[in-house]
Amino acid sequence: MSLEHRYDFVWIFDVKDGNPNGDPDAGNLPRIDAETGHGLVTDVALKRKIRNFVAMTRDQTENAPQPDEKRYEIYVREKAILNLQNKRAYAALGIELQEDAAENEEGKKGKKKRKGGGDAVERARRWMCQNFFDVRTFGAVMSTGVNCxxxxxxxxxxxxxxxxxxxxxxxxxxxxxxxxxxxxxKQQGDNRTMGRKHTVPYGLYVAHGFVSAFLADQTGFDEDDLQLLYQAICQSFEHDRSAARGEMATRALIVFEHESKLGNAPAYALFERIQIRRKPGVEVPRAVEDYDIKINEEDLPPGVRLLRLC
Incomplete structure (x- = not known):
């Protein structure tokens, strides 16, 4: 079932005694806004949580109970070779890849590269959207080598x-x-290895998300996919435990559902209705209970409905 509404959502989660998103360019320190000191978690890291949850719960292609279960494969997965994934589309559609000789600056023939062209690329693109959850959800650049x-x-x-x-x-x-x-x-039998570990004692984080019904029509992202996305947001941290990440949990998923595909209010005006403030008397917050999370549900713009999903 295709989407008939635009959605904007707020994802609130926290971390305790863990590193929510290490920066490899800074010795794996937690990511921080250098000017304000606020903690950051990249969109790529958040998408990885969702991808891992879908792969764990739905990507069972070999033993799929129904044929449409193949809709939930994950394209960008750990140790994946993306061009091999792209080739699967051409093989499944029975399209032969063209072999073009690449010319170097001197005009000499170089290595051959595989590519698709014209209608074949569009057919391969549709196949990738149909079979890979993350492609039709987040999008992808699949024109590297084997062109999808x-x-x-x-x-x-x-x-x-x-x-x-x-x-x-x-x-x-x-x-x-x-x-x-x-x-x-060298240690004469002491046999110890010293190391370093970085943690955030406590942090409450907020991310914003957007769902376009128009783009959903183009990729085939439907109502079932949307519900799976919401489930992944609410539960992904529960299945992503590690010593490095400490305690992480989704504390709220607040969704603004628009009556129309185009939308009935700007996203920023809806996000501003959610205010998070430290409670009076709390000097050093160490739990979500140390904050007041207030949602102004009064006088919502016409055509907008607020949903609390977790």
Missing amino acids: GQVRGPVQLTFARSVEPIVAQEHSITRMAVATEEEAA
Whole structure:
């Protein structure tokens, strides 16, 4: 069933004694806005949580109880080779890939590259949307080598930003073992490995999301996909535990449903109805209970309905 409404949503989650999104360019420190000190979690990291949840719960293609279960494969998955994924579309559609010789600057023939062309690319693009949940949800650039075109996804997420500045703590940790005999010899049998771990004592984060019904029509993103997206947002942290991430949990998913596809109010005006403030008397917040989360549900713009999903 195709989407008949525009949706804007607010994803509120928190972290306790964990690193919600390490920055590999900064020694895996929690990401921070350098000017304000607010914590950040990238949209890519949030999408990864959703992809992993869908892969865990729905991407069972070999033992799918129904043929349409193949709709829930994940395109951008760990250790995937994307051009091999693209080739599957051509193989499934029975389209032979063209072989074009690439010319270098001197006009000499170089290595051959596989590509698709014309109507074949559009057919491959549709096949990818039909079979991969994340392609028809978030979009993808699939024109690298084996050309399956580009998809602009109907669901877009912003960076998540903490409500207040965070403190990134660094801890020394010890492993009571070493990796090699050479290391053991240097330590004369002590056999310890020192390391570092970064955590945020507590942070409450907010991300914004947008669902376009018009783009959903182009990719085939439907009502079932939307409900699966909401389920992934509400439950993904419960199945993404690790020592590095500490305690993370979705605290609220607040959805503004528009009566029309075009929308009945600007997203920013709806997001501004949600106010999060530290409670009076709380000097150092360490739990979601230390904040007041207020939602102004009065006098919503005509044609807009508010839903609290978790």
